[in-house]
Amino acid sequence: MGLTGWKGKIYWFAELVMMLAVAQLLWIGLTLLGAIVFGITPATVGMFHVMRKRLQGEDDLKTLVRNYWQTYKKEFVTSNKIGLVLIVLGYFLVLNFRIVSTISGMHGLVMLALLSMILLLYAVLLMNIFPxxxxxxxxxxxxxxxxxxxxxxxxxxxxxxxxxxxxxxxxFLFIPGLLPFFGISLTVLFLSWMSSGIFRLKGKMDGTLQAEDQ
Incomplete structure (x- = not known):
């Protein structure tokens, strides 16, 4: 029997907090399972998968662990390929930033501006690629x-x-005690929520363009 009114809201909030804590523990455990280096990207992909399902109303605490584990196994290889590309790109950009920052004059300033734009695109890539x-x-x-x-x-x-x-x-700076329990899961939930809005807008735009073509 479902709860309504303020009791229902309290239950919803309590279940959300529990889900975030469980997802955070799963992320930590599965990251360690992959020896950190090979575990962090599939664990992150699994986190985004279950948060997406949550936002769609298709997931709850009963299915969270199973769906997380299945996604972790299924996307282990591909997600690690993505992680490798991101690490190589990040290392290359940081290395070049250090080199360019030592160059003086207008030439160095122009190169620094261009590299800063590339670093901004890299930050955008990190923010969006898993959603x-x-x-x-x-x-x-x-x-x-x-x-x-x-x-x-x-x-x-x-x-x-x-x-x-x-x-x-x-x-998290103001309440650092939240970080080990909700740091990753709350961040992923927020990014999943924002990206879901972008995907809906893109879907509407694609639908409008198809209608105009017809």
């Missing part, structure tokens, strides 16, 4: 381009995502 990966079935390389193009196509939503992430950062 895109769990939402779309795409060729491997298109996950990277789609993640960037979606943010360029919906700049307001991308800006709000950055603002929200900064807000969570301040929250």
């Amino acid at each position: 895109v990966f769990t939402h779309y079935e795409l060729p491997f390389t298109r996950y990277f381009s789609t993640s960037i193009l979606l943010s360029i196509s919906f700049p307001v939503q991308a800006f709000l995502s950055v603002v929200g992430l900064y807000g969570l950062y301040r929250l």
Whole structure:
């Protein structure tokens, strides 16, 4: 029998808090299971998958562990390929940033500005690639381009995502005790919620364009 009114809201909030805590523990455990290096990206993909299901009303505490584990196993190899690409890109960009920052004059300033723009695109890529990966079935390389193009196509939503992430950062600084229990899960839930709005807008735009073509 479902609860309604204020009791229902309290139950919903309590279940959400429990779900976030369980998902965080699963993320930590599965990351360690993959020896951290090989576990962090599949654990993160699994987190985004269950949060997406949660937002769609298709997941609850009873199915959370099973769906998380199934996604972790299924996407273990592909997600680690994504993680490897992100690590190599990040290392390359940081290395070049250190080199460029030592160059003086106008030439160095121009190179620094260009590299800063590339670093911004890399940050956008980090923010979007896992929601895109769990939402779309795409060729491997298109996950990277789609993640960037979606943010360029919906700049307001991308800006709000950055603002929200900064807000969570301040929250965890203010209450550091939340970090080990909700740091990753709450962040992933927020990014999943923001990306779901972008996906809905894109779906409406695609539908409008198809209708106009007809």
